[in-house]
Amino acid sequence: MILQAQELALSYGTKKNLADAIVTDISLNLEAGQVLVIQGPNGSGKSTLMKGLARQLKAARGSVSLGGKDIWQMNIAEFARKIAYVPQKLELPWEMTVLELIALGRNPHQKWWSTALTTSERALVHGAMARCGLDGMGQRRVNQLSEGEKQRATIAMALAQEPHFILLDEPTANLDFRYQLELIAIIKELKAQNIGVAAILHDLNLCARIADQVLLLGKASGGGASSVVALGSVQTVLQPEQLRAVFAVDLTIVRDPDSGCDIYIPRSLSDSHKNSSKDRA
Amino acid sequence: MLLKLSALILFTIALMLANLCLGDVSVSPLEALQTVFSAGTGSGSATELHDVISSIRLPRLLTAAVVGLALATSGYLLQALSRNDLADPYLTGVSSGAALGVAFAMLCKFDFQSIPLFAFAGGIIASFFVAFLAKGQAHYGLSVAKLLLAGIALSSVASALITMAMTIFGTQLMAQGLNLWLLGGISGRSWAELIPTSFYVAVGFVAALATAKQLSLLSLGEETASSLGLNVGRSQVIILAAAVLLASSAVALSGMVGFVGLVAPHISRRLFARAVRLQLVTAGLTGACLVLFSDLLARTLNASQELPLGTLMALIGGPFFIYLLSHSLERVNQ
Numbered sequence: 224m225i226l227q228a229q230e231l232a233l234s235y236g237t238k239k240n241l242a243d244a245i246v247t248d249i250s251l252n253l254e255a256g257q258v259l260v261i262q263g264p265n266g267s268g269k270s271t272l273m274k275g276l277a278r279q280l281k282a283a284r285g286s287v288s289l290g291g292k293d294i295w296q297m298n299i300a301e302f303a304r305k306i307a308y309v310p311q312k313l314e315l316p317w318e319m320t321v322l323e324l325i326a327l328g329r330n331p332h333q334k335w336w337s338t339a340l341t342t343s344e345r346a347l348v349h350g351a352m353a354r355c356g357l358d359g360m361g362q363r364r365v366n367q368l369s370e371g372e373k374q375r376a377t378i379a380m381a382l383a384q385e386p387h388f389i390l391l392d393e394p395t396a397n398l399d400f401r402y403q404l405e406l407i408a409i410i411k412e413l414k415a416q417n418i419g420v421a422a423i424l425h426d427l428n429l430c431a432r433i434a435d436q437v438l439l440l441g442k443a444s445g446g447g448a449s450s451v452v453a454l455g456s457v458q459t460v461l462q463p464e465q466l467r468a469v470f471a472v473d474l475t476i477v478r479d480p481d482s483g484c485d486i487y488i489p490r491s492l493s494d495s496h497k498n499s500s501k502d503r504a
Numbered sequence: 505m506l507l508k509l510s511a512l513i514l515f516t517i518a519l520m521l522a523n524l525c526l527g528d529v530s531v532s533p534l535e536a537l538q539t540v541f542s543a544g545t546g547s548g549s550a551t552e553l554h555d556v557i558s559s560i561r562l563p564r565l566l567t568a569a570v571v572g573l574a575l576a577t578s579g580y581l582l583q584a585l586s587r588n589d590l591a592d593p594y595l596t597g598v599s600s601g602a603a604l605g606v607a608f609a610m611l612c613k614f615d616f617q618s619i620p621l622f623a624f625a626g627g628i629i630a631s632f633f634v635a636f637l638a639k640g641q642a643h644y645g646l647s648v649a650k651l652l653l654a655g656i657a658l659s660s661v662a663s664a665l666i667t668m669a670m671t672i673f674g675t676q677l678m679a680q681g682l683n684l685w686l687l688g689g690i691s692g693r694s695w696a697e698l699i700p701t702s703f704y705v706a707v708g709f710v711a712a713l714a715t716a717k718q719l720s721l722l723s724l725g726e727e728t729a730s731s732l733g734l735n736v737g738r739s740q741v742i743i744l745a746a747a748v749l750l751a752s753s754a755v756a757l758s759g760m761v762g763f764v765g766l767v768a769p770h771i772s773r774r775l776f777a778r779a780v781r782l783q784l785v786t787a788g789l790t791g792a793c794l795v796l797f798s799d800l801l802a803r804t805l806n807a808s809q810e811l812p813l814g815t816l817m818a819l820i821g822g823p824f825f826i827y828l829l830s831h832s833l834e835r836v837n838q
Binding site: 274277278279299300301302303304306307308310313314315316318319320323324327328330331333335336337338380384 | 587714716717718720721723724725727728730731732733734735773778779781
């Protein structure tokens with residue numbers, strides 16, 4: 224199964240005006256068992272693109288399809304059985320427990336009125352909790368959790384959904400080092416289970432560890448909508464020149480002798496950025 | 505939890521019995537129940553007592569319970585739908601629409617008996633108008649912020665229209681009648697008004713119970729709810745329709761009884777269960793208790809004149825609500 228975007232342009236509002244597009248001309252393929260990491264500076268439309276893939280925002284132009292079928296032609300529950308989406312921030316009602324929250328992940332598989340979990344579903348929900356380090360927290364109210372625990376609970380809810388693809392919008396934003404590494408391990412496990420993952424990650428080092436493909440988003444020099452600057456493997460996309468052009472930051476890349484992974488060290492704001500700041504001053 | 509729920513059910517039954525027994529003529533619970541189940545024949549005083557209990561107090565106490573249950577459930581639905589703790593059943597324009605309907609009926613000199621029907625129709629029409637204005641992005645259904653604002657805007661326009669119409673075309677008697685209706689009350693409600701309205705309330709309440717899971721999902725926000733496979737727009741419309749049906753039925757029966765729809769859901773959430781379906785039941789019962797208790801006091805506190813129900817409701821519910829808030833602040837803050 225492939226999640227595919229073709230010449231996708233996305234804008235907010237009901238008129239879907241291309242002139243107001245946040246991102247444009249995005250084409251990508253995400254296969255089952257692949258990890259796509261979306262990179263780009265603040266305001267480059269990463270979350271907007273994620274919403275487009277997650278059936279939260281209709282295309283102003285182009286389309287998103289899953290297994291060859293336009294996602295907007297799919298029944299919403301059918302879509303949710305195949306794609307789970309973890310937004311950047313979730314509203315959590317204070318009276319709900321962690322277990323109740325994660326159990327809601329089973330909704331697309333249940334009848335519309337039913338809240339009861341079968342034995343296997345209960346095992347699945349508890350497994351998702353354990354996988355995200357929430358063992359023993361089932362009866363705690365969600366408002367008693369730290370931001371990082373909340374984030375893990377929402378990821379557990381997505382795991383309970385048993386999807387073919389998981390879309391994660393900045394899943395490491397509130398996680399400490401340990402849980403960032405846990406998340407990377409979870410993503411690798413999902414990959415091994417042939418589940419496709421698309422994630423927005425700001426940390427280039429985490430990105431380099433897990434990405435099969437990196438999509439670098441950026442705006443053209445004149446501003447306007449963002450589009451694909453580069454799409455490909457870590458080695459081809461995370462190049463210092465390319466990153467400098469998009470982030471206006473000079474980076475040094477060193478090879479970690481233990482893991483063999485590249486380590487990205489931001490050094491300074493690039494000259495072009497300094498010049499433009501001076502111009503503005 | 506079962507213990508708390510049983511206690512609430514027993515408390516509701518006790519309040520109903522108290523409403524049946526107490527008043528200008530007070531009888532024992534046993535006597536009251538015997539009178540209810542008797543045929544109403546016998547000596548003059550027995551027939552009189554039968555009339556008081558079966559034709560006046562029984563429909564009145566059931567009206568109080570139905571109004572309380574309807575307003576509290578409607579309030580619960582709207583607070584959950586808007587994710588706003590200050591939402592109450594009159595939020596969607598039910599009250600202003602109903603008041604406009606009543607003003608229209610009075611100005612057109614319709615029969616007094618038809619006023620609840622106009623209130624009901626006015627409430628429903630106004631709510632649909634507000635829902636139409638609150639239509640959000642196509643796949644998200646209603647915009648909650650727009651719903652709140654449209655409800656407030658419609659209320660202002662409706663009250664201005666009522667004042668204008670009453671000033672130009674109305675008489676002093678009409679204005680007094682409208683004011684009395686706006687104050688709210690359930691005095692003199694008969695079986696003829698109670699039975700059909702109870703049917704609408706039952707439909708609304710069953711619909712509310714059926715949407716419990718949808719309410720849980722919507723409490724996570726429209727975006728997450730839709731990513732969990734919920735048809736957000738359809739669910740919002742069903743929940744809103746149930747809330748409007750319940751509120752309009754209550755308004756048709758009792759006029760504008762404020763406060764209960766706002767506080768009963770909070771009291772229920774703080775004192776009782778977490779699960780939405782149980783919360784709906786306990787909110788409904790809490791609302792019924794509030795109105796039953798207020799109406800009992802309204803009838804019995806002042807022997808010479810009945811006190812206004814809405815005012816008593818605020819006097820009883822307000823301090824209790826403040827007490828609950830001050831004793832559960834840490835839970836709210838978390």
